[in-house]
Amino acid sequence: MEKLTDPADPGAGLAAVVALRRLADRLEDSQVEQAMRAGWSWSEVAEVLGVTRQAVHKKHAKRLIAAGVALRRR
Amino acid sequence: MSTKTKDVRSVLVRGARAEARLDGSSMIEAEHVLLALAALPGSAAARMLHGAGLTRDAIRAALDREWEQSLATAGIAVTVAELPTATPDEERTPAIGESTKLLLKRAMDNAAATGGGRIGASNMLVGILDANLGRVPRALDLAGIDRAALRAQATQAAEQGDH
Numbered sequence: 001m002e003k004l005t006d007p008a009d010p011g012a013g014l015a016a017v018v019a020l021r022r023l024a025d026r027l028e029d030s031q032v033e034q035a036m037r038a039g040w041s042w043s044e045v046a047e048v049l050g051v052t053r054q055a056v057h058k059k060h061a062k063r064l065i066a067a068g069v070a071l072r073r074r
Numbered sequence: 075m076s077t078k079t080k081d082v083r084s085v086l087v088r089g090a091r092a093e094a095r096l097d098g099s100s101m102i103e104a105e106h107v108l109l110a111l112a113a114l115p116g117s118a119a120a121r122m123l124h125g126a127g128l129t130r131d132a133i134r135a136a137l138d139r140e141w142e143q144s145l146a147t148a149g150i151a152v153t154v155a156e157l158p159t160a161t162p163d164e165e166r167t168p169a170i171g172e173s174t175k176l177l178l179k180r181a182m183d184n185a186a187a188t189g190g191g192r193i194g195a196s197n198m199l200v201g202i203l204d205a206n207l208g209r210v211p212r213a214l215d216l217a218g219i220d221r222a223a224l225r226a227q228a229t230q231a232a233e234q235g236d237h
Contacts, residue, residue, distance in 0.1 A: 011207070012144070012147050013147065015140075015144040015147065015209070015212060016144045016145070016147040016148040018144065018209065019140075019141050019144035019145045019147075019148065020145070020148055020150075022141060023141075023145060023150070023152065023157075025098060025099075026098060026157055026158075026159075026160065027157075027158070029098050029160030030157075030158035030159055030160040031158070033160050033161060034158070062163065062165055063160075063161065063162075063163035063165070063166070064161075066161075066163065066164055066165060067161035
């Protein structure tokens, strides 16, 4: 791989930061949804993400319930 | 404030919020306001954007290209159209993001400078086009848009009270 950033163009490097955050957010939303559709528990998803079960529940539960995903109790 | 102005602003905020929601964003950013402006029926702002080739869909495509290009800078080859999608949160109420606060401030400055005082859609467009940094100007540059020319057009419309 080429050098990650160009010292002469910090603007491109900063734009890459924004792009990576957007990508991480999109992946989190889609992959948590996929895992829950596949019958994973909140605890399992939380363990992979390295956050608390409460945190992942708070962030995604409402959206997934509205999306009609059948959620496991634990 | 006239009813008409109030309507335009509320329609715009509602539209931008819907765009943010669709985007999975917790914040309403300038890009969402731009998308909403392009879809604002009967507005001078939408007419000017469309004249430059910037329909709502064209803006979305340009923003996706900017995303792909910035990811490529970080060594990630991604086609946005092939990314896994998430069901949007219909309940979510995205808050006003920093780039939107900045564009509102610039739009108010433009409204004052063009003699109106009230912010209209054309002032909002100027506020968006005044940004030289961030995703919107990068996306517009990638789409080959002459931002300065479009800004001049929007200022002229604002001066004539054409929103």
